[in-house]
Amino acid sequence: GDSVTQMEGPVTLSEEAFLTINCTYTATGYPSLFWYVQYPGEGLQLLLKATKADDKGSNKGFEATYRKETTSFHLEKGSVQVSDSAVYFCALEAGNQFYFGTGTSLTVIP
Amino acid sequence: NAGVMQNPRHLVRRRGQEARLRCSPMKGHSHVYWYRQLPEEGLKFMVYLQKENIIDESGMPKERFSAEFPKEGPSILRIQQVVRGDSAAYFCASSKNRLAGAETQYFGPGTRLLVL
Numbered sequence: 699g700d701s702v703t704q705m706e707g708p709v710t711l712s713e714e715a716f717l718t719i720n721c722t723y724t725a726t727g728y729p730s731l732f733w734y735v736q737y738p739g740e741g742l743q744l745l746l747k748a749t750k751a752d753d754k755g756s757n758k759g760f761e762a763t764y765r766k767e768t769t770s771f772h773l774e775k776g777s778v779q780v781s782d783s784a785v786y787f788c789a790l791e792a793g794n795q796f797y798f799g800t801g802t803s804l805t806v807i808p
Numbered sequence: 809n810a811g812v813m814q815n816p817r818h819l820v821r822r823r824g825q826e827a828r829l830r831c832s833p834m835k836g837h838s839h840v841y842w843y844r845q846l847p848e849e850g851l852k853f854m855v856y857l858q859k860e861n862i863i864d865e866s867g868m869p870k871e872r873f874s875a876e877f878p879k880e881g882p883s884i885l886r887i888q889q890v891v892r893g894d895s896a897a898y899f900c901a902s903s904k905n906r907l908a909g910a911e912t913q914y915f916g917p918g919t920r921l922l923v924l
Contacts, residue, residue, distance in 0.1 A: 708844065
């Protein structure tokens with residue numbers, strides 16, 4: 699069945715460090731891919747998305763490229779800030795359902 | 809413009825009691841989705857509803873769990889005779905249209921249920 703496998707956390711980085719959070723997926727057909735972010739005490743918010751192979755989603759300095767050949771959608775940011783501390787979820791949409799990864803907790807220290 | 813509202817934010821129940829979780833979708837949204845996040849796990853789809861209709865309940869446990877989305881009022885996720893294993897965060901999401909392609913879901917802040 700469809701699923702998402704996400705890099706386990708927690709991840710702790712210093713401010714201005716480079717961030718990569720790995721995400722791979724298994725799906726029949728051609729799903730849309732998403733990254734959601736959850737700040738403490740809040741619901742999930744859409745961070746970025748990509749709907750087809752080779753699409754690059756980007757928002758707030760974060761990027762992820764839909765790689766069909768490696769079935770991956772890794773999240774990257776060149777220089778993280780303390781305010782990026784949150785839990786990040788990779789997800790795919792297929793049919794009427796979203797499938798989420800387990801989430802990766804990121805803490806950025808000054 | 810209010811987002812998706814869920815209440816209560818935290819709910820404590822003893823084993824055998826009933827839990828009722830409420831979700832008010834964003835204004836103009838008529839599609840609601842419920843997810844459960846067990847400790848150390850990702851969100852798992854439970855049920856998809858439109859007004860007065862259950863469209864997909866393939867993720868709902870077969871017993872004790874039910875959901876509704878009446879014509880008026882919020883969507884309700886009801887758990888009867890709760891057990892400790894029901895302790896989790898329950899998230900509601902809404903969308904304007906039926907999911908197709910990259911339709912975005914908007915999430916509420918979740919209800920944290922603790923069963924003692």
